Each structure stands twice: as C-alpha cells, then as structure tokens.
Amino acid sequence: MAERDGAAVRVAVIGCGQIADAHLAQVRRAGAEVVAVCDATRHMAEQAAARWRVPAFYEGPDAVDAMLAEARPEVVHVTTPPASHLALATRALAAGAHVYVEKPVTVDAVEAVALEQAAARHGRLACAGHNLLFDPVIQRLRALVEAGALGEVVHADAVMGYDLAGPFGALLTAEPGHWIHRLPAGLAHNNLSHPLSLVLPLLGPGTPAVAHALGRRLRAERFGDARDAFHDELRILLEGPRATASVLFSCRIRPAQLALTVYGTRRAVHVSLDARTLRVVEGSHLPGPFQKVDWARRDASAAGAELLRRSADLALARLHYFEGMHRLFAAFYRAVRTGGPAPVPLADARAVAQVIDAAAAACRRADAAAQEACA
Incomplete structure (x- = not known):
C-alpha cells in the first residue's frame, strides 16, 4: 500500500x-x-x-x-x-x-x-x-529481553486477578444468558488473552504445549444455572522448547491485579501492570548476612526509582489507563x-486461541471425570 x-x-x-x-x-x-x-x-x-x-x-x-x-x-x-x-x-x-x-x-x-x-x-x-503488549511497562520489559539483559528466559509467571463484585463481574453474575457463559472457558476465556499474550512471546517460536491445565469452582453455588458453571480459577502450565510459563487466572486473589515475573539466566524482572512498575532483580554477591541487607537495599532502590517514574508520569498527565x-x-x-x-499479527491471536482451546478441553475432561466418579 x-x-x-x-x-x-x-x-x-x-x-x-x-x-x-x-x-x-x-x-x-x-x-x-x-x-x-x-x-x-x-x-x-x-x-x-x-x-x-x-x-x-x-x-x-x-x-x-x-x-x-x-x-x-x-x-x-x-x-x-x-x-x-x-x-x-x-x-x-x-x-x-x-x-x-x-x-x-x-x-x-x-x-x-x-x-x-x-x-x-x-x-x-x-x-x-x-493491547497490553504496547503498555509502557511491557515495552520496557520487551526491550530488556531483546537486549539480552535477562540472559536466556527460563520461566515466566503471570497472575491475573478478577473481582466478581466489580462492574463487569456483577453484570455477568446477574445475567444467566450473558454471552460470557457461552464461551468454551467461560469467564477466564474472556480474560486469558491478556496474560497469555504477554508470556507466549517469551517462550520462543511456535505455540507452546499445554503441559497441564486445572480449572476449579471454589465459590458457593447460588443460582443453579450457567452462573454457577464457570471456573473461578484456572491454572495453565506451558512448555516451550527451552522455557516454561505458568498462568493463573483467579477470582479470589486480592488485590485483583495483573502481574508478571520473568526469570532469566542472568536476572529476573517483576512487572506490575496495575502500578506500571518494573523491578529488575540483580541479587547480591556479598557474603553471609550482608547479602540479605544488600538484596533488600537493591529492592528498595528499584522500588524508589519506580515511584519517581510514576510521580513524574502523574505530574505530566501520562498515566492513561488505556495507554497500551x-x-x-x-x-x-x-x-x-x-x-x-x-x-x-493474527498469528499471535491464533497461538493464544490454541492454548485456550487446549486448556478448556483439559478442564472439560477433568469435569467429566469428576462427575463420573460421583455418579
């Protein structure tokens, strides 16, 4: 064009x-x-x-x-x-x-x-x-990974909390016919694209294998219809050629947040999407008890630097929720x-969909086995 x-x-x-x-x-x-x-x-x-x-x-x-x-x-x-x-x-x-x-x-x-x-x-x-791939803090993370600052990625953990008492959660629990309830993986299906889109690029080319998926319903049954059917927790373990990742979607964790930790052969990084903060974990080479103090000092220094960044963003009106x-x-x-x-590209969406498909299928098999065991 x-x-x-x-x-x-x-x-x-x-x-x-x-x-x-x-x-x-x-x-x-x-x-x-x-x-x-x-x-x-x-x-x-x-x-x-x-x-x-x-x-x-x-x-x-x-x-x-x-x-x-x-x-x-x-x-x-x-x-x-x-x-x-x-x-x-x-x-x-x-x-x-x-x-x-x-x-x-x-x-x-x-x-x-x-x-x-x-x-x-x-x-x-x-x-x-x-869109979270373009959030400023994720772009900072991607720059570190691409520059080799973490070394080779070994593992990534993504956690996404969801508040069923929030505006959208209250809507879907009020309506048994809500379209969320017709998705193969229910509520998690509508949200897993966020953490999966962040971790899949870290695992190398191709779609990683779903090594394990576990869905659980831990809230009390209240309705006797589709509103009781969706999993309020879903755990997925992914296996790439040389790295792994775990994804947790939970309606129980508080505060409800989206956080990502990436572990490499040289450094680790903790990212909070809610705070839009990134903290590099360097570790310490000091001996004995001095190491613990040095590690805490490094953590505090990194947290202080992020506080200054966010304060500057606030002063300059740069803290837009949908910046990504x-x-x-x-x-x-x-x-x-x-x-x-x-x-x-749509290839990224296809990879995310393949993981959700596999996780949803694993949860259905587990649900069927549990029902058969109770019969």
Whole structure:
C-alpha cells in the first residue's frame, strides 16, 4: 500500500458496549477520525454517537453493510461479543477495510485461522487486540529481553486477578444468558488473552504445549444455572522448547491485579501492570548476612526509582489507563498508511486461541471425570 497524504484515518466501530468507549477515546487520541458507530440495537448506537459526537450511527440487521457502503471506513474496530468477531471482521475485510479485533479475537483457533485466511484473501491488515503488549511497562520489559539483559528466559509467571463484585463481574453474575457463559472457558476465556499474550512471546517460536491445565469452582453455588458453571480459577502450565510459563487466572486473589515475573539466566524482572512498575532483580554477591541487607537495599532502590517514574508520569498527565491501547492503535494506523505489517499479527491471536482451546478441553475432561466418579 502506498503512503497517502496526511489525512486522518477514517475509523468505524462495530459494537457500542462497554469496551467501545475505550476504543472511541483512544482512536481520537491516536489522531484518527471516527466516521460511524454501529450496533444491533438503536439506543446503544445512538447514545455512543451522541456522547462521542460521531457523525453517523447505524443499527439493525443490515446496519453493518449499510455502514461499510455509506461511511466507507478505512479501518473497522470490532468490539462485539467474541462469537460474532469472525463474521463481522470478514464482512469488513470484504468491503475493503482493515480490521482491529478486540480480544479474544475469535472463539477458537479454527476461527482464528479462518480470519487469517480472509485477511490474506482480501489483501487487508487484521490486528489482534492484545493491547497490553504496547503498555509502557511491557515495552520496557520487551526491550530488556531483546537486549539480552535477562540472559536466556527460563520461566515466566503471570497472575491475573478478577473481582466478581466489580462492574463487569456483577453484570455477568446477574445475567444467566450473558454471552460470557457461552464461551468454551467461560469467564477466564474472556480474560486469558491478556496474560497469555504477554508470556507466549517469551517462550520462543511456535505455540507452546499445554503441559497441564486445572480449572476449579471454589465459590458457593447460588443460582443453579450457567452462573454457577464457570471456573473461578484456572491454572495453565506451558512448555516451550527451552522455557516454561505458568498462568493463573483467579477470582479470589486480592488485590485483583495483573502481574508478571520473568526469570532469566542472568536476572529476573517483576512487572506490575496495575502500578506500571518494573523491578529488575540483580541479587547480591556479598557474603553471609550482608547479602540479605544488600538484596533488600537493591529492592528498595528499584522500588524508589519506580515511584519517581510514576510521580513524574502523574505530574505530566501520562498515566492513561488505556495507554497500551492508544499506542497499539497508533502503530496500526501507521501500518495502514505505510503498508507495513499489523503490529500484533493474527498469528499471535491464533497461538493464544490454541492454548485456550487446549486448556478448556483439559478442564472439560477433568469435569467429566469428576462427575463420573460421583455418579
């Protein structure tokens, strides 16, 4: 694709639910023009257009095709429930638009392959919505890994907490028909893309093997329907050619947080996505009890440096919650303008989907075995 003039990229958003607000805000921060929004229901499309001053909104069964034909967006953001992602993204690609697809990009790996093929067939870019890869603290981590500062990666631990009493958690526990309950891995399915997108690149090329997956339901049964069925904890152990990783999704840990620790042959790194902090663990070579004091000193020094960084970010108004999303959008729009590759290719989404597929299948087998044992 040849580079075009300096006109803003024309963007449309399909799906006006909760995450659409984040997209609409960050699209504008990235310098693009929102030309239309679209939703299956009129009030959702209309309110989004009114609140964000979007010039056109579309609703109803034929809304997507009408929007693509009339608004003629260059890029379409798909922010609907995952079961509709493949069909909607494929329609946008066929109409000549590039697509950005929210996580989870597809329901399973089969659909991920189909979306890859559709993008290739129509000669358009498709970007996976793994926005945490572009969070400032993860970009710092990636720079350290790529520079060899950690040595060879040996293991990574990712922990993601989820509060069922939060706004979205309360919504899905109030609605037995919520689309979350139809995902193969339930609530975890909608969230695992975040930690998996962070650890998979650390394990080397290809999709790592799922060595073990364990799903548990530890909350009390309250409803007698789908709201009692999803696992509130899911543990996954991954095995790459020379490194391993563990991922924990839990509705019980407090504080609910997303944290990542990477262990290398030279150093380790602790990352908090919530605090946006990164602490390199150097260790100490001092003898005996002096080592413990030196280790604590190094930890305190690293923590103090991160406090100064965050304080400066606060003073300069740089602590945007969706900063990673903003940076990913900007990178994607540059690729659209210059003909470069998508900043997060669909191959990454396919690898994430393959891991979730395998973990969900392992949990189903374990559930079936437990039920059979109780019969």
